[in-house]
Amino acid sequence: MNRLILFSADLEEKNLAVLHDRRAQHIRSVLGSKIGDSLKFGVANGESGTAQVLSDNGTHIYLQLEYSQAPPISFLPCSLVLALPRPKVARRLIQAICTLGVSELHLINAYRVDKSYWKSHYLEEDQLREQLLLGMEQSGSTLMPEVHQHSLFRPFAEDVFPKLIGGKTALIAHPYSETKCPVALNCPSVLVVGPEGGFTQFEVDLLSAQGALPVSIGNRILRVETAVTALLGRLYELS
Ligand code: SAM
Helix, strand or coil: CCCEEECHHHEEECCEEEECCHHHHHHHHHCCCCCCCEEEEEECCCCEEEEEEEEECCCCEEEEEEECCCCCCCCEEEEEEEECCCHHHHHHHHHHHHHHCEEEEEEECCCCCCHHHHHCHHHCHHHHHHHHHHHHHHHCCCCCCEEEEECCHHHHHHHHHHHHHCCCEEEEECCCCCCECCCCCCCCEEEEECCCCCCCHHHHHHHHHCCCEEEECCCCCCCHHHHHHHHHHHHCCCC
16 A cells, blocks of 8 residues: 545544544554554545554544645546456456556457456446555555446447547557557557457457557567556556
């Protein structure tokens, strides 16, 4: 945990937070914070500063909050469209995507996405929020990305995707494309990453028809989580 992330429900007063969940346990057991120790905190999508441990009764930790004027670490100007991975991969990947600074995640269906993945409980709001929270705690950013779910491919590709692109650069990560992925794009983009079994040609064609360009980052076929990290590191100077 590089920054404790708080929500309005954790605040008894603007300058007093009370925790009794995983975060309290982490402060106690992993950070080893004692009464009087300080740690960095931020309110999700809000202000940040320094929290001092006031008391700990073994279940509840009370923190005195002092706010600073420091601006939040900004998002990358990237909306990531990701074919829904299997639950075990998705949980880690959502954390990593949040840590890397993606502003908006669209989880989509594809022919090679197993239908059962959509029933997984990690897609429930509180479970998603927990993964995003872990990603924010890791990166130290207080900004929480938006997550949208699209369980039908065609309506997403034909109706949502063109609006999402707007005037931005849109890229489909596709290992078999002859076009090399740009380096240091550093401007707003929509990046599409396929399922573990890859997109079908029909899907690549439909996304391309909306103005997205299939691009490759080399001949090696990378796992989805490796591809996402390599692509974002190549397109952006990570902030
Ligand atoms: N056998 C699959 C296929 O036919 O595409 C491989 C899929 S790969 C495990 C999962 C996704 O990661 C791909 O759909 C693509 O979006 C991305 N990816 C993996 N390696 C890539 C590369 N070398 N260039 C661009 N994208 C890549």
